[in-house]
Amino acid sequence: MTGSKIRSGMTRLVPYAFILPPMIYLMVFMFWPLARQMYMSLTNTRIINPNRGRFIGLGNYERLFDDPAFYLSLKATLVYAVLAVVFGVSLGVISALAIDRPFKGRAIVRAILLFGWAVPNVAASLIWLWMYNDRSGVFNRMTEFLGLGRFPWLTSTELALGSILAVTVWQVAPFVMLVVLAALQSVPHEVREAARIDGADELSTFRAVTLPHIRPAIQLASLLVCVWSIRRFDIIYLLTGGGPVGTTSTLVVKIRQTAFEGHELGMASAYGAVGLVLALAIAALHYAVEQRRMKWMSR
Amino acid sequence: MPFKKLTLKLLRYLLIGVLVVLAGFPVYWMATTALSLNSELYGSGQVIWPQVQNLPELWRELGQVPIGLWLFNTLLIAAGGTVLSLTLGSLAGYALSRFRFHGRGLVGFLLFMTQVVPEALILVPLYAMFITFGLLNSLTGLVLANVGFSLPVACFVLKGAMDAVPYEIEESAIIDNCPRFGVLTMIILPLIMPSIAAAAVVAFFAGWNEFLFASTFLMDRENWPASVGLASFVGQYETPMSAVMGAALVFSIPAIVFFLLIQRKIVAGLTAGAVKG
Numbered sequence: 174m175t176g177s178k179i180r181s182g183m184t185r186l187v188p189y190a191f192i193l194p195p196m197i198y199l200m201v202f203m204f205w206p207l208a209r210q211m212y213m214s215l216t217n218t219r220i221i222n223p224n225r226g227r228f229i230g231l232g233n234y235e236r237l238f239d240d241p242a243f244y245l246s247l248k249a250t251l252v253y254a255v256l257a258v259v260f261g262v263s264l265g266v267i268s269a270l271a272i273d274r275p276f277k278g279r280a281i282v283r284a285i286l287l288f289g290w291a292v293p294n295v296a297a298s299l300i301w302l303w304m305y306n307d308r309s310g311v312f313n314r315m316t317e318f319l320g321l322g323r324f325p326w327l328t329s330t331e332l333a334l335g336s337i338l339a340v341t342v343w344q345v346a347p348f349v350m351l352v353v354l355a356a357l358q359s360v361p362h363e364v365r366e367a368a369r370i371d372g373a374d375e376l377s378t379f380r381a382v383t384l385p386h387i388r389p390a391i392q393l394a395s396l397l398v399c400v401w402s403i404r405r406f407d408i409i410y411l412l413t414g415g416g417p418v419g420t421t422s423t424l425v426v427k428i429r430q431t432a433f434e435g436h437e438l439g440m441a442s443a444y445g446a447v448g449l450v451l452a453l454a455i456a457a458l459h460y461a462v463e464q465r466r467m468k469w470m471s472r
Numbered sequence: 473m474p475f476k477k478l479t480l481k482l483l484r485y486l487l488i489g490v491l492v493v494l495a496g497f498p499v500y501w502m503a504t505t506a507l508s509l510n511s512e513l514y515g516s517g518q519v520i521w522p523q524v525q526n527l528p529e530l531w532r533e534l535g536q537v538p539i540g541l542w543l544f545n546t547l548l549i550a551a552g553g554t555v556l557s558l559t560l561g562s563l564a565g566y567a568l569s570r571f572r573f574h575g576r577g578l579v580g581f582l583l584f585m586t587q588v589v590p591e592a593l594i595l596v597p598l599y600a601m602f603i604t605f606g607l608l609n610s611l612t613g614l615v616l617a618n619v620g621f622s623l624p625v626a627c628f629v630l631k632g633a634m635d636a637v638p639y640e641i642e643e644s645a646i647i648d649n650c651p652r653f654g655v656l657t658m659i660i661l662p663l664i665m666p667s668i669a670a671a672a673v674v675a676f677f678a679g680w681n682e683f684l685f686a687s688t689f690l691m692d693r694e695n696w697p698a699s700v701g702l703a704s705f706v707g708q709y710e711t712p713m714s715a716v717m718g719a720a721l722v723f724s725i726p727a728i729v730f731f732l733l734i735q736r737k738i739v740a741g742l743t744a745g746a747v748k749g
Contacts, residue, residue, distance in 0.1 A: 187652050188571035192579060195564035195623060202620040203586055206597035213596060223600035271487050282488060284732050285496040291731035292499060293681040295699040296720040300502045302706065303713060309514050311501060343498065351739045375480070404590040407683040407699075411706055425592035425684075433688065438596050445593045456588040 207449070214442035223438055233443035242419055242427075247447070250423040253334060253341075254402040258395050260342045265349025266391060270379075272350075273357045290347035298411035301340045302327075305412070330420045333413050337421055340408050345401065349394040356390035357383070396459045403452060424448040499724075506530055506718035513713050526714075533715035539722060541694065542701035545611065546723075549686070549697050550679035552615040553622055557675045558668065560619070561626030566656045568627070569634035583624040591621065591684050602689060609691050617685045622675040629674065629737075633667030634660055670737035673730050680727060698723045 214233055218226025237243050268286055272279060289297070304311050305326040313323040326336045360383055368378045406425045409415065415422030415430060422430070424444055432441035505513065507522045507530060567573070568580065598617050599608070607613030641663070642655045650658075661668065683699040690696055696704075702723060705716045731738065 185573075188567045188573040191563045191567035191571075191652070191656075192573070192575075195560040195627065196579060196582070198560055198623065199582065199586065199620060202598070202616055203589070203594065204582070206594035206601065207589065209597040209600070210593055213600075218600075223596075223603060267487070268491050271484060271491060276485075276488075282492055285492050287732060287735060288495050288499045288728065291728040292724045293677075293699065293727050295681070295683050295702050296502070296724045297498070299702060299705065299716060299720045300498045303505060303717065304498065304501060309518075311518070314517060343495065347495065348739070351735060355736070355739060400588050404592075406590075406592055407703075411703055425590050428592045429595065429684070429688070432596050432599075438600070441596050445596065448590055448593055452588045452590060452593075453585075456585065459588075 210442050210445050211449075213439055214446045216439045216442075218438040218442075220432065220436040220438055226439055229439070233440050236440065237443050237447070242422075243444075243447075245419045246422050246424055246427045246444070249334065249419070249421055250403060250451070253338065253421075253423055254399050256334075256338050257341045257345060257402040258398050260338065261345040261398050262349050262391060262395050264342055264346040265394065266353050266387075268346060268350040269353035269357060269387075270383075273354065286350060287347045289343035290345070290351075292344075294344075294407040295411065297340060297344060298408045301336075301408075302412060305336060327413050328417050330417050333417055333421050337409055337412055340412065341402065341405070344408075345398050349391075349398065352390050352394045353387050356387040360386040392462055396455065396462070400452070400455055400459075403448070403455070424451070499728075502717050502721055502724070506714050506721050508714050510712045510714060530714060530718045533712055534718050534722070537711060537715055537719055538693075538701065539698065539719045542696055542698040543723070545695060546680055546697040546699070548611055549614055549618070549682070550676045552611070553618045553679035554672050554675040556615065556619045557622040557626045558630075558672060560623050561671065561675075562630050562656065562661060562668075564623070564627040565630035565634055566660065569631045570639075583627060586621060586624045594620075595684065595688055598685075599688060608689055609695060611690075611695060614682075614685055614689050615679070617689070618679050618682055622678045625678075626671040626675055629667055629671040630664065633664035637663050667737070670734050673734050674738055677727050677730065 213226060215228060215230060216226030217229045217232070272282055272286070292300070305313075307313060307323065307325065307328075310326075312326060317323055324332060326332050365378060365382050368382050373381070403423070404425065405423075406429065409421055409423060409426050410429070413421045415426040424447060428441045428444045428448065431444060432438050435441075504520065504522045505518065507524065507526045508518055509526060509529070512518055564579075564583070568576065594617075602608040602613045602617075605613075607616065637660060642659050645655050645659055646652070681699060682697075683703060686697050687700045687703065690700060698719075702716070702720055705711055705719075
């Protein structure tokens with residue numbers, strides 16, 4: 174900090190006058206609830222009287238680790254997050270590369286490609302529910318027209334997760350595209366031209382020149398998509414409600430259902446604790462990648 | 473060589489065409505469905521272009537859905553959350569941008585952490601807390617819960633903008649013994665208006681779209697925001713699908729317009745938080 178040479182006891186307190194109100198707010202409405210959630214997972218709290226649960230030690234966790242539904246939920250969460258990253262990021266990168274160079278109507282194309290990201294989750298859920306509708310939805314009308322018959326998009330154990338993934342990819346790919354487009358602007362045009370003049374084909378130019386420039390953006394977008402997939406509640410809850418037979422019940426859906434349909438707040442909190450560990454693991458991974466990149470950049 | 477170039481060009485346009493259809497179709501279908509008659513939707517099959525002549529019919533159907541009240545509640549929730557998160561976010565952003573103090577690293581880490589915590593994790597404790605303080609079933613409680621997540625994003629966006637403001641600009645005011653709070657509100661904030669607008673749009677639409685907290689904390693129908701109201705159409709068949717899609721469209725249009733207007737700023741904000749934490 175340049176210029177601030179006067180350092181009396183008073184001026185040393187000034188930053189705290191600014192940082193304390195927001196931090197106290199977060200303590201009350203974010204970190205205290207998080208801590209309380211950890212404690213609640215050790216109690217038998219029920220919804221009838223959420224402030225009075227009895228301490229039961231690790232009882233909830235013992236039940237949790239004995240319950241096949243828990244492993245199903247964990248599996249659904251991980252599979253969903255990984256596939257959302259794989260497909261969402263690939264489609265986002267492809268979209269960014271497709272519209273990177275100027276062409277006529279680029280602004281409109283760019284706007285349309287962002288629709289999935291801009292439509293509110295609940296509205297998106299309603300549209301896709303209608304499109305997946307068994308008798309009258311556009312997908313089944315199309316497959317029937319093609320002679321393939323109707324598909325139970327949201328009610329079959331084989332298709333449900335894939336159907337939800339389609340909605341997710343529609344929502345996150347535009348964000349990835351924007352992040353990658355921003356990074357593509359930093360690729361020096363002359364270098365690409367030079368590579369092409371030297372006889373390099375599209376693919377090797379991409380690998381040698383473009384990819385190194387956009388790799389950090391892709392990494393960052395992947396981590397964000399992963400975190401968001403673990404957090405995502407609304408579209409899964411509204412499209413399948415976690416079904417059929419738990420194949421789409423990710424941890425967050427499970428938390429809400431255990432708490433407000435099963436009325437077991439303690440048990441729901443145990444699910445929450447597992448979710449927190451998962452979220453922190455990804456945050457740590459993210460942090461490590463970020464540190465390595467900083468080192469690499471300052472070299 | 474020219475032939476190969478032409479093929480590549482054609483392939484590229486084909487790819488763009490496919491992407492546009494994939495991305496645009498659901499929204500197109502929402503509009504087309506809204507403008508259809510119910511007899512078409514469930515019977516013979518949907519007309520695949522928007523029938524604008526059905527607009528009066530859609531208007532009549534929407535009159536039977538309390539979409540106006542829902543949107544009004546949504547507006548209150550979104551606006552309240554915006555004001556609160558911008559106020560607190562600019563304080564935090566200023567502290568992080570202009571001062572080195574004990575605990576600065578911890579503050580940065582905690583703010584970063586809020587970005588990976590799923591909302592569902594604090595759902596149950598907040599529910600218990602709101603019962604104690606009588607905040608259950610109130611819009612105030614909902615706003616307080618939402619701001620926990622939008623405040624850090626606002627802070628990251630505003631801190632980034634403040635970092636770009638040279639210190640010399642506020643230096644003379646500080647030497648003249650102007651209080652630091654005055655420096656923030658009268659010198660810094662007016663200089664970063666575009667970023668404030670961006671942070672406001674992000675916070676506003678976070679509140680606009682929010683569903684998990686709203687559907688858990690608000691029981692009375694007259695308190696429902698549009699997200700919860702629209703979700704109540706799932707699995708019930710009294711409301712015609714064209715009205716459902718019409719309401720969804722009305723709910724989506726403001727979000728689409730604003731997201732498209734400030735897309736770059738939103739991306740900068742969301743990624744800045746994740747990078748600099």
